[in-house]
Amino acid sequence: RQGGEMTDAPVPLAGAQPRGEAAPVAGGGGGAASPPPPAARRGRTSPLLPTLAVSESDGPPVRTRGRLSSNDWTRGADIGAIFGLDVGGSLAKLVFFERTAPPGIVRPPSASSLAKPTMERARSLEVLNTPACSKALRSFYDFMASEEITKYLGSVVHEDHLAFYSQDLGGMIHFVHFATSDMDRVLQLIRSHKLAHAVLRLGCTGGGSFKYQKEIEEQLGVQVVAVDEMETLVRGIEFVVSTVAGECYTYKLEGDEDAEEDKERDPLVEDGQGAEDEPTSAKKVSERWTAKVQRPAVALQDIFPYLLVSIGSGVSIVRVDGFNSYQRVSGSSIGGGTFFGLARLITGCSSYDELLKLAQCGDATKCDMLVGDIYGRTYSKIGLASDVVASSFGRLMSMPTEDIEQLTKPEDRARALLMMITNNIGQVAYLNAVQHNTSRIYFIGNFLRRNKISCHRLSYAIDYWSSSQMEARFLEHEGYFGALGAWILSASQEEDLPLPLGQSRATPPPSSPNGPHAP
Structure with a gap:
């Protein structure tokens, strides 16, 4: 991102993953093999999600083929623990986590070296080990790598060169941003794929998170976990400075x-x-x-x-x-x-x-x-x-x-x-x-x-x-500290907040043809 020759090569901490190097793939939840990272899958069509017919109009994409109903692949799944969102005035920044094997032999993480928020997020990721979550995660990762997203949302940028492996959390962290002015289209796209059925809560920060909170909760049925903007900024910086070699x-x-x-x-x-x-x-x-x-x-x-x-x-x-x-x-x-x-x-x-x-x-x-x-x-x-x-x-x-x-x-x-x-x-x-x-x-x-x-x-x-x-x-990760901090800090609030009315961690949110989850 910045010019100039690189000198004084960094001395990585054990387990620190250089940016842009994809980690090897290991087994995932339920005994199934984990999918390759989104960067390697870019441009594919999701095998679990319907394809989209993308037109030049401003309307949401229309499903032309469907293999599974929403209840088939989202029942009992809650993958909200992998997301952090920072909605700014011009850009919305999204980080998401992907469980992968470490890039080589590394020492096990030491709990004493972790900040409490990071430990809480690490514990919250254990919910992803169920078969239902594994299926929902595969669907989401394929969705993020599909061509339909960039065709429908021209402002989406996958910053694959910023992705890095976190030893303490046991996976890759990915970075995406899009124009805040496209937020309504993003919500339409998520609804068309029914991805929100597999998310109960979403850690958010930034002024736009308050502006769009009503739309996210009413249209997607996802509860917004608002985190203080300064807290997320500070925590996000501390996380990358202590985790990423050469940050x-x-x-x-x-x-x-x-x-x-x-x-x-x-x-x-x-x-x-x-x-x-x-x-x-x-x-x-x-x-x-x-x-x-x-x-x-x-x-x-x-x-x-x-x-x-x-x-x-x-x-x-x-x-x-x-x-x-x-x-x-x-x-x-x-x-x-x-x-x-x-x-x-x-x-x-x-x-x-x-x-x-x-x-x-x-x-x-x-x-x-x-x-x-x-x-x-x-x-x-x-x-x-x-x-x-x-x-x-x-x-x-x-x-x-x-x-x-x-x-x-x-x-x-x-x-x-x-x-x-x-x-x-x-x-x-x-x-x-x-x-x-x-x-x-x-x-x-x-x-x-x-x-x-x-x-x-x-x-x-x-x-x-x-x-x-x-x-x-x-x-190096300038612009994403708020989203990272929202992802990490929201873990401490998730268990303290009541679930949306009528929902539980074992069942997806209600859906009806005229409700917020209508395609």
Whole structure:
């Protein structure tokens, strides 16, 4: 997902499964062989579910062939323990679990090393060992791998490269997302296959989980187990950081020979544009601080404390001290929304991806005022090189209004704005890390998706300001922590909640031609 060479190969924990490597298949519940993972089955038609006649209309798919009625393959089955859903404003993220054999010889999991929520989820997965659940699971996995889904829902993305094996839970965890605007069509698709008959409860988080709770419960007969959004985020991050080898990564200087030389530079130094008598400063830091270095998984107890910097429309900063021990300590209204809004104003672009592509080609020094613009040279008394930014967009102050469009390009303005926002976020994060005495800073949020410019700059800035005592870290499963946390944490709530009226774990929810389960 991020560019750059990978160095310092991670040292996997025993049993940690590298992303994207499918685990060998072993026997499943009831003595039957488990199906191959969804990635290997992609494009097949389910042998247990009816095929779909997909038309160009907006209506739900129509079954053209059926081999089993819903009661034949869902009676007595409850596979809700394998799902976690995070419904955001633009994307809905789904994680689901698949029991498989471990990828090689691994040590048995140690219960003492597991957080309580993970242990509870592990115990809840024991319900999947019944013959009824095994049949329902095979139907679901084939359903997820069928061509009908992508034909009917163009926004569905199976992120097979993110799938990983969890030793503690004994299976693969898979990741899918789709546009939240397609939620109604997703519900129609599930109803047409009667999959909801095999699910009693569903762990959900995100603002959309409240928005669509009524529809999910009334149309599918599935009880929504709502989990606090911040709790799911924190728990999801802790789970992958302690489970997945290479989950965390940062960026370092390309090559070691110039590392010490460039560490003397201020992170506010512009990309190039140095004075002729300052050859070191003339090097383009953001183009050289690009070596992607992945970090090994760490023991769960060694994660704390850490600072979580979530960059969405604004910035929220949370200090996490331990299990169920976290607090929001700071934040900023200057975040991704600020960049997107102002960038649209000064460039005319309408999409975030377009802005990032534009910024990659820009030169921020066309807009920014540098120390050299003020003093004509390096301000040696206080250690400022001539190419340090003195004022973001300050160069435009003295530029005639009618010349701004000619002397600066949209890509220059986009780059200058992106660097200004990123530098500000990095400074705020660093100061909070100092105040709260933590060296680990995890940056997450939609602002960083496909935004390598900001990831490179944050990595360099945190390293410089902290004299290499702190590190900016990023995560491969960005965007899925809420869904993972909802899946894990909902286990502790499932047994405490009453079942929907008229349902039990031994029987499917009621169905009638006019009811919520009608095809």
